[in-house]
Amino acid sequence: MDLGVGELGTPGNSKPHQPSGQISHLALDIGGSLIKLVYFSTSDDVDDETGRSATESLSVYNGNKKYPVLKGRLHFAKFETTKIYDCLEFIQKNQLHLGGCQHLEASPIDKAVIKATGGGAYKYADLFQEKLGICLDKEDEMDCLVAGANFLLKGIHQEAFTYMDGQKEFVQIDHNDLYPYLLVNIGSGVSMLKVDGDGKFERVSGTNVGGGTFWGLGRLLTNCKSFDELLELSHKGNNRVIDMLVGDIYGGMDYSKIGLSSTTIASSFGKAISDSKELADYRPEDIARSLLRMISNNIGQISYLNALRFGLKRIFFGGFFIRGHAYTMDTIAVAVHFWSKGEAKAMFLRHEGFLGASGAFMSYGKCGLDDLMVQLIQQFPFTASPAGDT
Numbered sequence: 001m002d003l004g005v006g007e008l009g010t011p012g013n014s015k016p017h018q019p020s021g022q023i024s025h026l027a028l029d030i031g032g033s034l035i036k037l038v039y040f041s042t043s044d045d046v047d048d049e050t051g052r053s054a055t056e057s058l059s060v061y062n063g064n065k066k067y068p069v070l071k072g073r074l075h076f077a078k079f080e081t082t083k084i085y086d087c088l089e090f091i092q093k094n095q096l097h098l099g100g101c102q103h104l105e106a107s108p109i110d111k112a113v114i115k116a117t118g119g120g121a122y123k124y125a126d127l128f129q130e131k132l133g134i135c136l137d138k139e140d141e142m143d144c145l146v147a148g149a150n151f152l153l154k155g156i157h158q159e160a161f162t163y164m165d166g167q168k169e170f171v172q173i174d175h176n177d178l179y180p181y182l183l184v185n186i187g188s189g190v191s192m193l194k195v196d197g198d199g200k201f202e203r204v205s206g207t208n209v210g211g212g213t214f215w216g217l218g219r220l221l222t223n224c225k226s227f228d229e230l231l232e233l234s235h236k237g238n239n240r241v242i243d244m245l246v247g248d249i250y251g252g253m254d255y256s257k258i259g260l261s262s263t264t265i266a267s268s269f270g271k272a273i274s275d276s277k278e279l280a281d282y283r284p285e286d287i288a289r290s291l292l293r294m295i296s297n298n299i300g301q302i303s304y305l306n307a308l309r310f311g312l313k314r315i316f317f318g319g320f321f322i323r324g325h326a327y328t329m330d331t332i333a334v335a336v337h338f339w340s341k342g343e344a345k346a347m348f349l350r351h352e353g354f355l356g357a358s359g360a361f362m363s364y365g366k367c368g369l370d371d372l373m374v375q376l377i378q379q380f381p382f383t384a385s386p387a388g389d390t
């Protein structure tokens with residue numbers, strides 16, 4: 001079972017956490033490659049500072065309104081979509097579905113409506129109904145991506161960062177100066193959205209050359225058995241063995257008149273046409289590296305062109321393709337920097353793969369739980385930690 005579970009609230013925790021408190025607000029993003037789960041649990045832990053039980057009820061005031069404070073954790077998990085039965089079993093085993101779009105204190109019989117987004121919310125609706133008795137309440141994928149990105153960017157301390165030359169630098173997000181930005185979600189395919197505010201956005205572009213392309217082609221070309229194995233391979237490879245560089249065409253020289261150095265890739269995989277080699281003559285690690293570079297570079301370039309179209313300086317990249325992988329982020333960042341001549345900035349998100357699921361989670365606010373959602377949001381700035389198994 002490919003289970004990646006993390007949570008907000010336990011720094012550095014990468015092991016699956018079986019929540020001990022009451023679970024609620026399970027939200028799903030069922031994509032072409034991965035199913036992402038976000039859910040909340042109250043905690044039975046005792047707070048070190050106050051000595052109170054975490055589930056003990058506290059109150060805060062917002063204006064004249066009094067809100068109960070629920071202390072707890074946000075959990076993140078993912079499964080490969082092809083292993084949907086493992087996901088169903090995980091939900092069943094942990095009874096994650098018994099606290100959906102109802103108030104926490106509602107009876108379990110009322111709780112079988114779960115927020116879900118992504119194409120799989122349509123494709124697998126009957127399966128969820130049949131196996132778990134869950135009715136999937138479908139939320140639009142683009143709405144959820146934007147809601148999730150805005151929520152993470154505003155609510156989580158050190159969510160966004162730049163990555164250049166192996167250096168990660170966290171970006172301070174000014175809530176009053178976040179918009180407009182370009183959101184590039186690299187899932188199986190790629191969606192590009194111009195975001196102008198909460199719920200204000202337009203999908204301006206997309207490309208079918210995305211994470212599914214990398215994993216699909218990579219699997220065929222290298223015989224890797226998992227995505228992580230392919231990423232690991234790419235780490236050890238040398239793309240110059242298979243990519244045709246400007247120097248290969250120009251006899252080792254730069255083409256300086258048009259600003260191309262001899263080491264610039266002139267043609268990804270281009271050497272494979274001039275060599276009298278078979279696939280088996282290339283090392284899988286070199287193929288993996290070349291493929292990762294080609295796809296990351298292409299996405300970086302298309303993103304920049306769209307940012308240019310709308311005069312956007314900030315580009316946030318999400319989606320599980322990135323996977324916190326240094327070479328992927330570096331290639332995307334270099335592409336954006338190169339093409340924009342340093343004008344635009346590529347930024348990455350710590351909860352990169354959970355934008356849609358987080359947005360679906362936030363959409364519980366629409367069904368009468370606004371006060372509760374407000375309280376949940378108030379927890380995040382103080383309890384953030386890396387999520388997922390990255």
Ligand SMILES: Nc1ncnc2c1ncn2[C@@H]1O[C@H](COP(=O)(O)OP(=O)(O)O)[C@@H](O)[C@H]1O
Binds near residue numbers: 080211319
């Ligand atoms: N464990 C994994 N299994 C398969 N793909 C993975 C895995 N981890 C990361 N990926 C990458 O993430 C992509 C899916 O990203 P995601 O944002 O979940 O999109 P989707 O919603 O289309 O499933 C895959 O196409 C692949 O490139």
Ligand SMILES: CC(C)(COP(=O)(O)O)[C@@H](O)C(=O)NCCC(=O)O
Binds near residue numbers: 033206208
């Ligand atoms: C169809 C999708 C929105 C589905 O989202 P995904 O499961 O890939 O995250 C996405 O794959 C996409 O935007 N593809 C690119 C299609 C295009 O604009 O050419």
